Amino acid sequence: MSRIAARFESLRERGRTALIPFVTAGDPDSATTVALMHAMVAAGADLIELGVPFSDPIADGPVIQRATDRALANGIALSDVIAMVRDFRATDAQTPVVLMGYLNPIEVMGYAQFAAQAAAAGVDGALVVDVPPEEGHDLVGALRAQGLDLVYLLAPTSTEQRIRRIGAAASGFVYYVSVKGVTGAGHLDLAGVADRVGLIKSLIPLPVGVGFGIKDAATAAAVARLADAVIVGSAIVSQIEDLAATPQRIPAVIGDFLAGLRAAMDGADRG
Amino acid sequence: MATQAATMAETIDDRRSRADVRARTPYHWPDADGHFGPYGGLFVPETLMQPLTELREAYERYLSDPQFQAELDADLQDYVGRPSPIYLAERWSRELGGARIFLKREDLNHTGAHKINNTVGQALLARRMGKTRIIAETGAGQHGVASATVAARLGLECVVYMGEVDVARQEANVYRMRLLGARVVPVKSGSRTLKDALNEAMRDWVTNIDNTFYIIGTVAGPHPYPAMVRDFQSVIGREARAQMLARTGRLPDALIACVGGGSNAIGLFYPFIEDSEVAMYGIEAAGDGLETGRHAAPLNAGRPGVLHGNRTYLMEDSNGQIIETHSVSAGLDYPGVGPEHAWLKDTGRARYDAITDNEALAAFHSLTRTEGIIPALESSHALAYAAKLAPTMRREQSILVNLSGRGDKDMHTVAKHEGLIL
Numbered sequence: 001m002s003r004i005a006a007r008f009e010s011l012r013e014r015g016r017t018a019l020i021p022f023v024t025a026g027d028p029d030s031a032t033t034v035a036l037m038h039a040m041v042a043a044g045a046d047l048i049e050l051g052v053p054f055s056d057p058i059a060d061g062p063v064i065q066r067a068t069d070r071a072l073a074n075g076i077a078l079s080d081v082i083a084m085v086r087d088f089r090a091t092d093a094q095t096p097v098v099l100m101g102y103l104n105p106i107e108v109m110g111y112a113q114f115a116a117q118a119a120a121a122g123v124d125g126a127l128v129v130d131v132p133p134e135e136g137h138d139l140v141g142a143l144r145a146q147g148l149d150l151v152y153l154l155a156p157t158s159t160e161q162r163i164r165r166i167g168a169a170a171s172g173f174v175y176y177v178s179v180k181g182v183t184g185a186g187h188l189d190l191a192g193v194a195d196r197v198g199l200i201k202s203l204i205p206l207p208v209g210v211g212f213g214i215k216d217a218a219t220a221a222a223v224a225r226l227a228d229a230v231i232v233g234s235a236i237v238s239q240i241e242d243l244a245a246t247p248q249r250i251p252a253v254i255g256d257f258l259a260g261l262r263a264a265m266d267g268a269d270r271g
Numbered sequence: 272m273a274t275q276a277a278t279m280a281e282t283i284d285d286r287r288s289r290a291d292v293r294a295r296t297p298y299h300w301p302d303a304d305g306h307f308g309p310y311g312g313l314f315v316p317e318t319l320m321q322p323l324t325e326l327r328e329a330y331e332r333y334l335s336d337p338q339f340q341a342e343l344d345a346d347l348q349d350y351v352g353r354p355s356p357i358y359l360a361e362r363w364s365r366e367l368g369g370a371r372i373f374l375k376r377e378d379l380n381h382t383g384a385h386k387i388n389n390t391v392g393q394a395l396l397a398r399r400m401g402k403t404r405i406i407a408e409t410g411a412g413q414h415g416v417a418s419a420t421v422a423a424r425l426g427l428e429c430v431v432y433m434g435e436v437d438v439a440r441q442e443a444n445v446y447r448m449r450l451l452g453a454r455v456v457p458v459k460s461g462s463r464t465l466k467d468a469l470n471e472a473m474r475d476w477v478t479n480i481d482n483t484f485y486i487i488g489t490v491a492g493p494h495p496y497p498a499m500v501r502d503f504q505s506v507i508g509r510e511a512r513a514q515m516l517a518r519t520g521r522l523p524d525a526l527i528a529c530v531g532g533g534s535n536a537i538g539l540f541y542p543f544i545e546d547s548e549v550a551m552y553g554i555e556a557a558g559d560g561l562e563t564g565r566h567a568a569p570l571n572a573g574r575p576g577v578l579h580g581n582r583t584y585l586m587e588d589s590n591g592q593i594i595e596t597h598s599v600s601a602g603l604d605y606p607g608v609g610p611e612h613a614w615l616k617d618t619g620r621a622r623y624d625a626i627t628d629n630e631a632l633a634a635f636h637s638l639t640r641t642e643g644i645i646p647a648l649e650s651s652h653a654l655a656y657a658a659k660l661a662p663t664m665r666r667e668q669s670i671l672v673n674l675s676g677r678g679d680k681d682m683h684t685v686a687k688h689e690g691l692i693l
């Protein structure tokens with residue numbers, strides 16, 4: 001069983017919803033990212049999504065675009081992101097890490113090469129935003145060969161047929177994009193999310209994470225009642241932006257923020 | 272899937288039968304999933320998959336709908352002013368020596384470029400699909416103007432994304448779009464040119480898919496755009512093929528078109544694709560020179576990758592980040608190229624070369640002075656290549672150049688190169 005599947009199974013046994021923070025790797029620098037990953041785990045993160053910077057992030061709103069620009073200004077490449085995971089793994093063998101990004105850096109590295117290097121560094125899966133299952137066949141093959149999961153997105157526009165197809169192609173978990181829009185978009189509609197997550201769960205057996213538009217503890221707690229994982233990105237990344245001049249403060253501030261989300265979600269899990 | 276592909280191909284054949292092109296062709300690209308060999312495809316976030324499926328289905332339906340086709344033909348004739356003539360550039364040809372050069376006069380279309388052939392078609396489709404809002408990306412502003420134009424005519428809301436750099440160098444077109452009632456949004460991210468405008472338009476589309484139709488201005492983007500835009504632009508080649516036959520009794524020996532995303536080029540090439548005796552040259556922007564790295568020539572100096580929904584040749588660094596491009600012409604300043612051109616390059620059916628800023632400017636002046644036609648800087652790249660090719664050919668041979676647009680929008684840029692401020 002993959003580290004991701006094992007993690008979701010143990011969470012289910014404990015009746016706990018996963019908290020999954022997203023940060024852009026190398027924003028504002030590589031050392032801070034690794035320290036931040038550890039701080040997030042200490043604050044209650046169950047899995048980490050690490051954003052791989054790409055010059056043309058079409059699914060991202062301004063907050064993550066600017067984080068990407070900061071990372072790219074530092075010259076962060078896919079191989080550097082993999083190296084950050086290797087550093088992280090030196091002292092954390094448990095917490096699953098998923099790389100989230102766009103296909104082109106992986107195309108350039110080569111699918112097999114990417115899968116081998118990522119697996120060797122302790123990466124557990126990849127979520128490639130611009131690869132739907134229609135185009136994912138070769139990538140899935142390369143990742144599976146190294147025991148890596150390919151996490152797929154589901155959207156408000158996904159038909160039942162597509163949900164089934166994606167459920168068949170995905171492994172680890174699926175990521176339900178709660179709003180029509182880019183990352184950091186406006187507020188999610190809880191009733192709508194509840195309907196869609198219910199539908200998804202009725203069609204496929206994988207754990208369902210919900211992300212896009214979760215900005216505060218109250219929303220995180222509400223989503224925790226519906227989903228297997230709460231994914232928070234822009235709300236973290238915008239705080240990192242505010243602290244870019246004092247990167248040493250980032251792990252503690254983000255840790256506090258996540259601890260607040262965690263406490264609210266745990267209240268929801270018990271309730 | 273196979274039967275669906277066959278059905279779609281047949282309907283396209285019906286459409287092509289006017290020019291009697293596809294009827295005898297084994298060329299059947301893209302495949303049912305939008306691939307041209309290894310290129311093209313559908314590399315988009317999940318949110319866009321269903322809207323793109325709906326678009327493809329609507330497009331396939333109207334492709335074989337006689338009423339839609341009649342409406343499109345009427346618009347192309349009465350609104351765009353088609354057919355556009357072919358013109359023998361006699362004096363210019365004589366001056367250059369060698370082959371006779373004919374120009375396909377897309378500059379005479381309403382709004383001054385080939386872009387309107389596509390926007391008229393996509394706007395009709397948008398209306399049939401019940402969309403009330405149109406978005407577009409633009410580089411030179413020609414596609415933005417062509418989109419704003421059809422939106423005004425159909426009473427649709429229109430938002431045009433344009434890189435900040437392009438807003439500055441194409442201000443006349445920005446004003447035209449605003450006069451037409453469009454909102455022009457300057458894009459400040461990335462290199463602030465066409466690719467970033469495309470990114471921003473995609474983000475808008477993901478956010479507003481319920482009421483919004485995205486009119487992509489070239490043969491790039493996810494399936495079905497490369498095929499759909501090609502089909503709308505193929506009116507250029509269908510007319511030109513018949514016109515050359517009527518005028519000279521035979522097909523031209525060579526076709527030349529500039530390649531930004533590649534829509535005017537594929538529009539000219541496609542109906543000739545099975546005419547193996549016709550050489551096809553796509554001309555990219557070499558900017559300051561291919562060797563300087565400051566250019567916009569992915570087919571000549573890039574390598575395959577994935578951007579904006581499709582796999583194609585790109586300008587990228589060794590980490591797969593897209594790099595900034597340079598060209599004197601905003602319409603060619605794009606780091607990718609339509610996937611069908613990538614395929615035509617690999618298969619050898621078309622050849623791709625590049626022309627520098629200075630060569631294009633020289634051709635701009637040369638055509639203006641000898642023929643009284645002021646070409647767009649984009650089209651001037653094709654003309655500059657014709658000026659190199661013609662002298663290597665015989666007088667009985669002919670070259671057909673796609674004069675994709677007129678140069679009025681480029682007055683400021685050209686004047687600046689002469690040290691003048693208008």
Ligand SMILES: Cc1ncc(COP(=O)(O)O)c(C=O)c1O
Pocket residue numbers: 384385410411412413414488489490529530531532533534535536601602603647649650675676677
């Ligand atoms: C006159 C003209 N020609 C050519 C182009 C390049 O586009 P494409 O390669 O899609 O024809 C443009 C784009 O703005 C243009 O305005």
